[in-house]
Amino acid sequence: METYITLALAIVTAPLFPGIILKVKAFFAGKQGPPLFIKYFTVMKLLRKGSVYSTSTSFVFKLGPTVSFTTALIVLLFFPFAGSMPLFSFHGDVIVLFYIMGIGRFFTVIAALDTASPFEGMGAAREVFFSTIAEVTIFTILILFYRLNGSLSFGEYFTGETHISPMNASGALLLFVIVALFMVLLTENSRVPVDDPATHLELTMIHEVMILDHSGPDLALIELGSFYKLFFYSAFITHIICPFTFASGAVNGLIFFAILTCIYIAIGLTESIMARFKMDLVPQFILTSFALVFFAAILTMGVLQ
Amino acid sequence: MINVTESILVITLLSVLLSLGSTRLIALVKIMALQGIMVSLTPLFLRGDDSLGSGAIIFFQIMILIKGLLIPSLLYMAVKKIAIKREIEPIIGYHASILVGLVILIISVFITSHLRLSLPAGHDMVLITAITTMAAGFFLMMARSKAITQVIGYLMLENGIYLIGTALTKHSHTLYVVEFGVLLDLLVGVMIMGIILHNINSAFDDADTTLLRRLKD
Numbered sequence: 001m002e003t004y005i006t007l008a009l010a011i012v013t014a015p016l017f018p019g020i021i022l023k024v025k026a027f028f029a030g031k032q033g034p035p036l037f038i039k040y041f042t043v044m045k046l047l048r049k050g051s052v053y054s055t056s057t058s059f060v061f062k063l064g065p066t067v068s069f070t071t072a073l074i075v076l077l078f079f080p081f082a083g084s085m086p087l088f089s090f091h092g093d094v095i096v097l098f099y100i101m102g103i104g105r106f107f108t109v110i111a112a113l114d115t116a117s118p119f120e121g122m123g124a125a126r127e128v129f130f131s132t133i134a135e136v137t138i139f140t141i142l143i144l145f146y147r148l149n150g151s152l153s154f155g156e157y158f159t160g161e162t163h164i165s166p167m168n169a170s171g172a173l174l175l176f177v178i179v180a181l182f183m184v185l186l187t188e189n190s191r192v193p194v195d196d197p198a199t200h201l202e203l204t205m206i207h208e209v210m211i212l213d214h215s216g217p218d219l220a221l222i223e224l225g226s227f228y229k230l231f232f233y234s235a236f237i238t239h240i241i242c243p244f245t246f247a248s249g250a251v252n253g254l255i256f257f258a259i260l261t262c263i264y265i266a267i268g269l270t271e272s273i274m275a276r277f278k279m280d281l282v283p284q285f286i287l288t289s290f291a292l293v294f295f296a297a298i299l300t301m302g303v304l305q
Numbered sequence: 306m307i308n309v310t311e312s313i314l315v316i317t318l319l320s321v322l323l324s325l326g327s328t329r330l331i332a333l334v335k336i337m338a339l340q341g342i343m344v345s346l347t348p349l350f351l352r353g354d355d356s357l358g359s360g361a362i363i364f365f366q367i368m369i370l371i372k373g374l375l376i377p378s379l380l381y382m383a384v385k386k387i388a389i390k391r392e393i394e395p396i397i398g399y400h401a402s403i404l405v406g407l408v409i410l411i412i413s414v415f416i417t418s419h420l421r422l423s424l425p426a427g428h429d430m431v432l433i434t435a436i437t438t439m440a441a442g443f444f445l446m447m448a449r450s451k452a453i454t455q456v457i458g459y460l461m462l463e464n465g466i467y468l469i470g471t472a473l474t475k476h477s478h479t480l481y482v483v484e485f486g487v488l489l490d491l492l493v494g495v496m497i498m499g500i501i502l503h504n505i506n507s508a509f510d511d512a513d514t515t516l517l518r519r520l521k522d
Contacts, residue, residue: 172311179319281328284399288326291403295318298410299433 002249006081009253011073014231015039015224017264024268039227046220054213057114064111065214069221071104072228079235080158082256083244089155094142097154098135104225105131112210119202123209126279130194130206133286134187137180140293144177147300158239165243174240176296181240182266183289185233187282189226192271194282204276234263310350314434317343317468318410321441324461325402330453334380337457341372344438344464347431348471364485371488376460376495383453383499387506397448405448409440422473431472439465452505456498463491 019036026033035041053061075097080086109128112120146152148170149162157164166174187194190207202209211222238259244252277285320340327333345368397405413436417429442461449455467484 169308170311172308172315175312175315176319284326284403287400287403288322291322291326291407292319294407295322295410298407298414299430301414 002084003087005249006084006253007076007087010076010079010081010231010235011228013257014227015043017231017234017260018227020261020264021268021271024265025272028269028272039223043220043223046223047217049216051214051216051218054115056116057213061111061114061213062218064107064114065218065221065225067107068104069225069228071100072225072232074100075232076228079154079232080239081235082249082252083159083239083246084249084252085159086155089153091151091153091156093153093155094157095152098138098142101229102135108210108222111214115213117213119205119209120212122203123206126206127190127210130187130282130286133283133290134184137184137286137290137293140290140297141177141181144173144293144297144300147297148173158243163243163245164240165245166241167243170300173296173299176292178237178240180289180292181233181237182263183285183292185230185237186267186270187286187289188233189230191267193274193277193285196276234260234267237263310347311430313343313346313350314430317347317434317464318437321438321461322403322406324445324457325406325441326399328399330384330451331381333454333457334377334384337380337460338373338377340438340461340464341377342369344468345369345372347468351428351431351471367485368488371492372464376492379492379495379499380453380457383502386499386503387453395449402444402448405444406437406441409444410437413437413440428472431468435465435468435472437465438462438468441465452498452502456495460491460495463487 016036016039019034019038022038023033023036077087078089078093078097080089105127109124112124142152145157145164148168149157149160149164151157151160151162162168164174165171186192190197195206195208196204197208199205199208202212207226211219214222235256238256242255242259244256246252246255317340320336320343324333324336324340327336345365349365395402410433413433416436417432420432422432439462442458442463442465445458445461446455447458449458466487470484
């Protein structure tokens, strides 16, 4: 029962949180900012519209948004929100899930290439390049988690007997993971130091340029998919910061959403106080996150055995 | 309970890695301030439940003041005065520096496990952090061309040595008196460096040490 409630809450509230990021940015700019529910309005507006398809595109272009939305949704089904049991879980599901997200990205990329627009090809090349490096970090995190608790599924990471928690032995190493995962979050969801979601120049875009040709319900699906992806990464960090092992489900849920809000505020803060990197600095940024997790992995092998 | 000592050491390692990858000098100075504070906090938490003498507490407080506040602010003033914003052409690039940082860490884990020192329990991590910090500071001195970055590398080296001291010794006041003397030297050194850098900069329009090498009598 708890599983269904938390999952439903996650799916319903995911578009709310990007509104928080916008509010934080508006606060720093001294503006009032859009209303908190702006993303719901956007999605509803887009769903009411019709789609326009260029005559030069094929079925691949129409497939892209659907697949990227579905993959983002599938990942949520496997995640133990607020410490409740995940809806589905099996040994090794993390690897499958990260590759399912890879499929989502692949379809976004080929839909972008299908439009034969030079800008979109450029954005696709960048997106693929950066997320390839980010994958190294993610899989090093998985290796580290395997060493820490010997499991390979989100359910076992955060709900089992030997769940991952900063309170455990060698929990201090999770500091590295939190910082690295936050950097991966910024990269994978095209947030500010890597990509600027609010930019208006195609030449400097990474993610946004790939979806320029999508319109109406297609764009709504892409937006929803990106909200779910961001929600998934933030929830992942939340669970590493605080294991949800309190007695009552309601307390778990409250603390979960409180920490989640803090993470979104942190994203907003980063976006407000940082400028985006030059393109050639981005690989270094992602490599730093890899180096951090690798540090932690080495330390588990050397000392804490 | 969260292990405070380990967290502090992990933050120290984090600062070492970030300092190897950071291009801006102001950011580097801020990282050094954080590292200074973390390093001087380490012995406080390492002692466990032993009672601290009032003398020791004063020493630690002065240590935090000098390492975390005084030296970084002097560096900050020096950076502002000579108006260098970033290291443009490091001798070894930033990607390579981060990789070297990883190699240094692996080597220091290896050294620590093979030295077979009779360390008190839980001091392994301190020794690893210490060796890494020291080697990374040494590397920073070699790999960067600006004089101010080399001074920062020297400071990191000193932080590492201080950590080795805390890892290897039973805590006694005499150790801190010696450390304190070293710290005073360092402080004077940083002050003089600031003045000299300012003069070099106004005389030659640049504080790049590779250019200084070409000077002749």
